[in-house]
Amino acid sequence: MEVFNYSENQKWFERATRVIPCGVYGHFSPAPCVPTNAYPFFSTRADGCKFWDVDGNEFIDYMCAYGPMIMGYHNPVVDEAFITQLKQADANSIASTKMVELAEFLVDLIPIADWAFFAKNGADVTNYAVMIARAETGRKKIIAIKGGYHGTAPWMQGIGHPGVTEEDVANVIRIPWNDLKALEHALEENYGQVAGFISSPYHHPVFVDNEYPAEGYWDGVQKLLKKHGVVLICDDVRAGFRLHLGGSNEYFKFKPDLICFCKAIANGYPISALVGREELKVTASKVFHTGSYWYSAAFMAAAMANLQELKRLNAPEYLEKLGNKFNEGLIKLAKDYGFNLKVTGHPAMAYYRITEDPSLQLHQKWCAECTKRGAFFTSHHNWFLSMAHTDADIQKTWEICEEAFKVLKSSI
Amino acid sequence: MGTLSCPFCKTEPGNIQNAIKASIYLKAVLPSLVDLVKLDKPAKDLIQSANEKIFFSLRNGDKTFLKIENGEVSYSPEKADNPTIHILLMSPEHAVQVFEQGKLPFLLKGFTRISFLKKNFDALTKRLEYYLKGPQNYTEEEKKIYAILQLKTALRSAEVLAEKEEISKKILAGTPQGILKVGIESINFTAYFGYVDGKWRYIDQLSGQNFSSVLILKDLETTELLLTNKLDTFAGLGLGKIYISGIIPIIDNVGLVLGRITQYIS
Numbered sequence: 095m096e097v098f099n100y101s102e103n104q105k106w107f108e109r110a111t112r113v114i115p116c117g118v119y120g121h122f123s124p125a126p127c128v129p130t131n132a133y134p135f136f137s138t139r140a141d142g143c144k145f146w147d148v149d150g151n152e153f154i155d156y157m158c159a160y161g162p163m164i165m166g167y168h169n170p171v172v173d174e175a176f177i178t179q180l181k182q183a184d185a186n187s188i189a190s191t192k193m194v195e196l197a198e199f200l201v202d203l204i205p206i207a208d209w210a211f212f213a214k215n216g217a218d219v220t221n222y223a224v225m226i227a228r229a230e231t232g233r234k235k236i237i238a239i240k241g242g243y244h245g246t247a248p249w250m251q252g253i254g255h256p257g258v259t260e261e262d263v264a265n266v267i268r269i270p271w272n273d274l275k276a277l278e279h280a281l282e283e284n285y286g287q288v289a290g291f292i293s294s295p296y297h298h299p300v301f302v303d304n305e306y307p308a309e310g311y312w313d314g315v316q317k318l319l320k321k322h323g324v325v326l327i328c329d330d331v332r333a334g335f336r337l338h339l340g341g342s343n344e345y346f347k348f349k350p351d352l353i354c355f356c357k358a359i360a361n362g363y364p365i366s367a368l369v370g371r372e373e374l375k376v377t378a379s380k381v382f383h384t385g386s387y388w389y390s391a392a393f394m395a396a397a398m399a400n401l402q403e404l405k406r407l408n409a410p411e412y413l414e415k416l417g418n419k420f421n422e423g424l425i426k427l428a429k430d431y432g433f434n435l436k437v438t439g440h441p442a443m444a445y446y447r448i449t450e451d452p453s454l455q456l457h458q459k460w461c462a463e464c465t466k467r468g469a470f471f472t473s474h475h476n477w478f479l480s481m482a483h484t485d486a487d488i489q490k491t492w493e494i495c496e497e498a499f500k501v502l503k504s505s506i
Numbered sequence: 507m508g509t510l511s512c513p514f515c516k517t518e519p520g521n522i523q524n525a526i527k528a529s530i531y532l533k534a535v536l537p538s539l540v541d542l543v544k545l546d547k548p549a550k551d552l553i554q555s556a557n558e559k560i561f562f563s564l565r566n567g568d569k570t571f572l573k574i575e576n577g578e579v580s581y582s583p584e585k586a587d588n589p590t591i592h593i594l595l596m597s598p599e600h601a602v603q604v605f606e607q608g609k610l611p612f613l614l615k616g617f618t619r620i621s622f623l624k625k626n627f628d629a630l631t632k633r634l635e636y637y638l639k640g641p642q643n644y645t646e647e648e649k650k651i652y653a654i655l656q657l658k659t660a661l662r663s664a665e666v667l668a669e670k671e672e673i674s675k676k677i678l679a680g681t682p683q684g685i686l687k688v689g690i691e692s693i694n695f696t697a698y699f700g701y702v703d704g705k706w707r708y709i710d711q712l713s714g715q716n717f718s719s720v721l722i723l724k725d726l727e728t729t730e731l732l733l734t735n736k737l738d739t740f741a742g743l744g745l746g747k748i749y750i751s752g753i754i755p756i757i758d759n760v761g762l763v764l765g766r767i768t769q770y771i772s
């Protein structure tokens with residue numbers, strides 16, 4: 095099996111470092127790619143569940159643009175809807191009727207939703223949700239989960255990060271996942287001061303195993319929040335539409351007041367949404383929040399077409415089945431070579447870890463060996479499956495994984 | 507005694523940073539004399555024939571005990587023996603003035619050793635300052651010493667921040683517990699910083715424990731760029747000048763603490 099060469103990637107990276115901080119910044123930066131020389135940094139083309147880098151290497155993509163791609167790159171239905179709307183009108187000086195249609199569609203699709211609001215990125219709507227919770231309650235504090243990610247606005251980051259002041263995070267209380275006692279304690283210790291509780295529907299942090307809600311957890315959360323008059327915000331930016339088309343809260347059977355969507359909503363076209371209950375609509379109307387590109391109609395058309403396709407194809411069911419099959423094969427392969435591959439989180443977006451080495455170095459090596467052979471795996475983040483991943487892709491991926499397990503075994 | 511103004515200072519005497527600064531001098535800078543005389547021949551020559559036990563004590567605060575013998579210096583954070591010289595620092599402000607502005611400390615013991623303090627020890631601390639002040643026209647060998655002393659002093663300073671600085675404490679409270687190996691590949695240098703026996707600390711050599719993360723700098727040039735805050739570390743990773751592996755949040759968060767040192771010393 096061919097092991098990839100990245101000489102063009104390296105050249106581009108060097109060029110990038112001269113004019114761009116980090117070379118490539120943020121979650122696409124080289125920081126979590128271990129070792130960096132096993133990873134590509136620049137692509138030229140993408141199609142279906144694959145992308146090609148500047149060296150011409152072909153990858154089956156298990157990161158799906160870190161979540162946005164769900165129907166496959168260049169999905170004809172979604173792209174067509176986008177292009178058609180682009181030709182008619184995209185950004186201009188007044189809103190598009192597409193915005194109304196998309197809001198109506200979401201209100202019908204998502205059981206808790208009585209209204210919808212659109213922006214561009216996940217953090218636009220997690221921020222908006224928190225502002226609404228504060229405006230509604232007249233309180234300042236927000237409870238969030240340790241290790242939970244909601245974007246990069248200062249309040250979402252940890253203390254000590256460059257550019258973040260103590261004041262920025264002073265009103266954010268972080269508690270452990272699945273810990274009702276900690277939630278109760280935080281609410282009581284800050285009695286009458288907590289505006290909102292923001293959490294993903296299940297815990298999908300980086301570098302550590304993902305965790306489902308414990309039996310009774312969300313019921314307990316809802317009871318406590320109701321007692322204290324606190325707004326429940328579900329950050330479904332990453333999991334949204336992969337687990338359940340009505341919001342991942344439907345999968346876990348709870349009813350948030352607000353849900354934040356982004357990633358998979360438009361198959362890579364930039365748009366995010368906040369949906370909420372009727373009771374919060376007037377408050378939402380009072381919170382001023384806007385952006386230069388938040389009315390671009392072509393992205394709304396793409397979102398609508400994408401969601402319709404996901405519904406038509408019953409995507410969550412397909413992804414769960416495919417994920418279970420993929421994972422069973424991976425776990426067995428690992429076992430055949432004497433390794434324990436632990437799979438956590440939802441099968442459509444699972445997190446993987448070879449447990450023999452708690453320092454993750456073995457797992458990092460395995461992911462790197464797979465990537466160098468054409469299965470794009472990161473070692474720190476959950477992976478994603480899409481509707482474009484086929485049985486043949488899975489089969490080819492298993493072959494790559496087997497080869498990588500061989501390399502791993504011979505190296506220890 | 508030479509001013510140990512390892513470049514470090516942005517102090518306004520009297521502000522609350524002084525307690526942390528004083529600790530950095532006592533627990534990170536002075537202990538670096540141990541490595542200095544091991545690595546630097548002129549430094550070793552200065553104490554070749556000395557036989558002294560110097561005890562620095564900050565009233566109600568940290569202590570530093572340096573034993574100088576057979577051309578070597580050893581360090582202990584407590585009084586390990588009867589000192590020949592006892593230097594009292596009345597307060598953190600006083601300690602900072604002594605180390606940075608050359609103010610005279612109170613000598614409680616060692617009145618007959620003043621000439622050693624004024625000549626040899628003063629020259630020794632100046633030699634340390636030569637390396638800690640930052641890059642100069644170093645020889646190849648000196649470049650290596652500069653990198654090692656700076657890194658070790660930084661890791662020891664991080665231990666002080668981990669213990670005393672509120673923000674660093676919060677950063678480390680949310681950090682997976684483990685040991686970070688830090689190294690410079692081209693000179694085969696390694697040191698460690700990690701969570702051992704309930705606290706985050708500098709570790710010179712591992713005794714039996716496993717490290718959980720690795721941060722390796724390729725060469726002295728990369729190290730100098732990093733130490734002088736001229737390196738884009740993300741770019742350095744992509745360019746292969748820095749290599750990391752293992753539990754990356756430990757590297758990130760220890761990096762955040764290391765980045766805070768310049769708030770106290772620069």
Ligand SMILES: Cc1ncc(COP(=O)(O)O)c(C=O)c1O
Nearest residue numbers: 215216217243244245329331332
């Ligand atoms: C759960 C979750 N919330 C919020 C965000 C922030 O989204 P964005 O990067 O689009 O601002 C992300 C991004 O990864 C996420 O995974």
